[in-house]
Amino acid sequence: MSGILNGIKVLDLTRVIAGPLCTQTLADMGATVYKIERPGEGDDTRRMGPFLRDPQDGTDSNDSALYLAYNRNKQSITLDISTPEGAQLARELAAQCDVVVENYKVGSLARYQLDYESIRELRPDIVYCSVTGFGQDGPYANRPAYDFILQGMAGVMSTCGQPDGEPGGGPMRTAIPITDVVTGLYAAIGILGALFHRLRTGEGQYLDAAMLDASLALNGHLALGYLMSGKVAARAGNTNPIASPSEVFDCVDGSLIVAAGNNGQFEALCRVLHCETLLEDARFRTNALRVANRSALRAELAPRIVGRSREALLAELNDASVPGGPINSIAEVFDDPQARHRELALTLAHSRGVDVPSLRSPLRFSRTPVTHRAPPMLGEHTARVLGEEFGIDAQRLAQLRERGVV
DSSP states (O other), X not given: OOOTTTTOEEEEEOOSSHHHHHXXXXXXXXXXXXXXXXXXXXXXXXXXXXXXXOTTTOOEEEEEHHHHHHOTTOEEEEOOTTSHHHHHHHHHHHHTOSEEEEXXXXXGGGGGTOSHHHHHHHOTTOEEEEEESSOSSSXXXXXXXXXXXXXXXXXXXXXXXXXXXXXXXXXXXXXSOHHHHHHHHHHHHHXXXXXXXXXXXXXXXXXXXXXXXXXXXXXXXXXXXXXHHOOOOOOOTTSOTTSSSEEEEEETTEEEEEEOOSHHHXXXXXXXXXXXXXXXXXXXXXXXXXXXXXXXXXHHHHHHHTTSOHHHHHHHHHHTTOOEEEOOOHHXXXXXXXXXXXXXEEEEEOTTSSEEEEEOOSOOOXXXXXXXXXXXXXXXXXXXXXXXXXXXXXXXXXXXXXTTOO
8 A cells, every 4th residue: 555645756955853854754655755965974863862773783873863753764865965976966866856855054055056946947847845944035044043043033932931930930942842843844734735736737836944934833822812912921831821720730649730621621620629619619610710810729729639649530530521641751651551552652673683663653544554664774775776766887886985976
């Protein structure tokens, strides 16, 4: 059974996270993705640990957790596009592809004739996506950008963390590179839309995917709320600013989240905690009132929760249809019965001769399921692809290797 994008070829000129996540998503759906990497070095993330151990000598390989996380189902080709021969090979490969994705500094690929206009001359219906920090134009277009910087600049950090004046108060970044991730996902969605447009019209097009745009969109209702009211959203820590009680409570053996977002759930919570008298309290009769009187409500609920067993209380909440859940460590997530049932942790055969851990793609298609293949070793597919796509024989390939072109 083939994937949805079976037959679609993608030239992947990206590195680190946002671009590679985009192309991995396309690869998961069946596209053939040729990942171009610099000979001897590869993607920057190959040098960011922890690393996969080489089964031969036990040393660290250049397959890191970061690289393995965002390069599943791809083919690695080592090619130095800064050389005339390397750039020419990349252009020839692009001419045979349906999609090009790159995340180089604005304008820098033009010197190698690998920019959109150059590739469009070779392949008029190409779908070409540039992933950058700030877009192709404007005062910041040439600035370098990293996830941490965009979390700050796009407002994401300003709404994360404890409120000012509380212990540990101040802006807080997310541990995952959230602005990279959301940019990569939007880029993949955009490419799918452009491919559908091409299917209907025969026209290719250019996509300008900026981390700033995607990160600001990530703020969603918080950003729109400012545009509507002029009020800046304040940090609320682990409390939900639009519902109450919807926050973290301590139990005798750990913490849990309670999220009673409507009157029915609040009534059920009060029955579980044997505090039905709160239902008659005028301060707590509606969600809006409970939000306005959050501190008073917490003062009533916290003493009734702190002495309870987390597992037992969660079971009671579940039986009463009150949303609640634990705050799991990553280890606890993988041990969770539902995560185990969904088989979210995979083991894939790697070409190094070892099995490597992987995460299951969240894409679940009934007719075209995702096939999971381990990310490639650096340059693993160079000889095969250059031989099949360009007819390069072993002797010429050896010469290219000697000159550092591949």
